[in-house]
Amino acid sequence: MSEIKSPTTRIETSAAKVYEAVRAAQQAGETVGLVPTMGALHQGHLSLVDASLAECDRTVVSIFVNPTQFAPGEDLENYPRPLDRDLELLMQRGCWLVFAPPVEEVFREGHETSVHVGSVALPWEGESRPDHFGGVATVVLKLFQIVPADRAYFGQKDYQQSLVIRQMVADLNVPVEIRVCPIVRESDGLAMSSRNAYLSPEERRQASGLWQALKLAETLVAEGETSVAAITEKMKPVLQHVEVEYIAVLREGTVCEVETITEAAVVAIAARVGKTRLIDNLKIQSRKK
Ligand code: AMP
Secondary structure (H helix, E strand, C coil): CCCCCCCCCEEECCHHHHHHHHHHHHHCCCCEEEEEECCCCCHHHHHHHHHHHHHCCEEEEEECCCHHHCCCCCCCCCCCCCHHHHHHHHHHHCCCEEECCCHHHHCCCCCCCCCCCCHHHCCCHHHHCCCHHHHHHHHHHHHHHHCCCCEEEEEHHHHHHHHHHHHHHHHCCCCCEEEEECCCECCCCCECCHHHHHCCHHHHHHHHHHHHHHHHHHHHHHCCCCEHHHHHHHHHHHCCCCEEEEEEEEECCCCCECCECCCCEEEEEEEEECCEEEEEEEEECCCCC
16 A cells, blocks of 8 residues: 555545546556545544545545435435535545535436345335435445445444445445444444434433443343343333334344344344434344354
């Protein structure tokens, strides 16, 4: 990897110019990492940027609130867009290029093509938000075309999304290496999320129940409990102040539920706290390896 880091951050809204810059860097022998985001950056996003900075010569961050992954009635209009602050953070970090296009640059008039990912996109988040993963997969594939990066960085926070992206990349022969980075949390364990800004102080306290429930599951498994039914029963009282959409215990790397934890599993939760929908998950190692 080259030692030379760009002293300035380039900000681009043009897809063609970004493509040209990325290809030029690669032709000069540099590796390029892409961190796709919707902005309103927090330490979770910045941990992905740091992973890319550590592994790649050049780091591109995209900031694009993708309308096609929001259902009618979701928070597309209200989604936070503190662009100047985001740019400042990325400049401080030493990010090479920020792609922050207007919607029309990504979805030109007459756009009609979309990516449909199969069974991995159907349950859990897919059930609650039926068109969500189609919108995510389509925009991520488009970003991979605009930024033909060597590696792309995603968060474990969106566990099912990372599986959807891996599936798409494998199925459509996209020449990019996918990296999935650990969840960054607040001091009380709440997973960082741009949507945490919606929470009132009371809701913010209630939201920490998600982490407490996940930790409880981990403790129970560490103590030898293997029954998923018993574990989820014990998690419910911890989640009494939030409206649980699902608690799922999945075989790691899949969206398939398990009944007993005999191998590595992911416990995933989706819940509403007031009007805000939160998701979180935790990898759990079975004692029987
Ligand atoms: P978003 O801006 O919400 O679309 O997120 C952009 C990327 O950041 C996705 O790959 C997310 O999984 C990742 N991400 C979001 N929150 C966190 C977090 N708390 N820790 C690690 N990665 C995160």
